[in-house]
Amino acid sequence: MMDIQRVNLASFDLNLLRVLDALFLERSVSRAAARLKLSQPATSNALARLRDALEDPLFVRSREGMAPTPRALALRGPLSAALRQVQEALTEPLPFEPATASRTFVLAASDHAQLVVLPQLAKQWVRYPGVKLRVVPLPRDFPTAELESGAVDLVLGVFDLAPGDRAPRSLKRQLLVEERFVLVGRKGHPALRRPEGVDLRLPQLHVAPRGGSESAYDRRSKLQRNVVLYTPHYLVAPWVLSSTELFAALPERVARRFAEAFPLDVVPVKRPHPPLRIQQLWHPLRQGEPAHRWLREQVLAAARRA
DNA sequence: GGAGGCACCTCTAAAAGCAC
């Protein structure tokens, strides 16, 4: 069985690792001392303590200077990598330069948030050839672990700080846009023209992104509607609405976008209801990261232009 | 909280070792 000697870090002076690194570079105690801005005897003493701690001569005199032992050579790679990591950890992070950066960001976004944000985001994104954006559907279980691990950078969607909210309160949040529901139906749909408002007993389409039977509109307006068709995403809604007698309550920006491409009428909901608030959510660990800050600014700017 | 003791580190000066 291999005999493993473990060094007690509590009693090991980690500054000695800098001395060891300098000795690798200089192959001379005197020059290592100069590099470390120590006296030569102090460096010699540090070497002695290293030898004592690691139970190895580490460096021996030779014609070419202080020659490393096999044990010292085995330490060199891991040691320089560890020192480099520590150096990087202590160094102020460089600002994110999107024009020259190479990175892929991952957004987990609801159908609704994608429709609102992505068109504007894509317009500004093409200026940064090395920066990619990957959008994934918002999973049924809130991706808290993915946000913490960095597998997902941002979550976009409608989350309320209320009972039943799936998003942990520990996450950072920022409001992107607020919008209201509108009613959408085929051009000339008679139900949308009634001055007293739409008869909710008429058959309707309901977009339930996570497969539920109650929409945000229902929750907000506390209405009982005659929903005859449920669909998990917005993609088919304009085709169905423009070619049938069904109508639907949709977020206004989504509805206006559909009406630009399909023969649809859009009318305001007469009954007052709280607005939909699309937010971006991220883990506090990413709060100060320059690249992540840049991403959040881009998403916010895109949402404000939407 | 302050004083005293202890351990550790670094310094200077001097001795010892090594290569040529």
Added chain:
DNA sequence: GTGCTTTTAGAGGTGCCTCC
């Protein structure tokens, strides 16, 4: 033997811990 480098010895400074 000479010159360069390393090691050792002793002193001073600093920080931590314990005790009052």
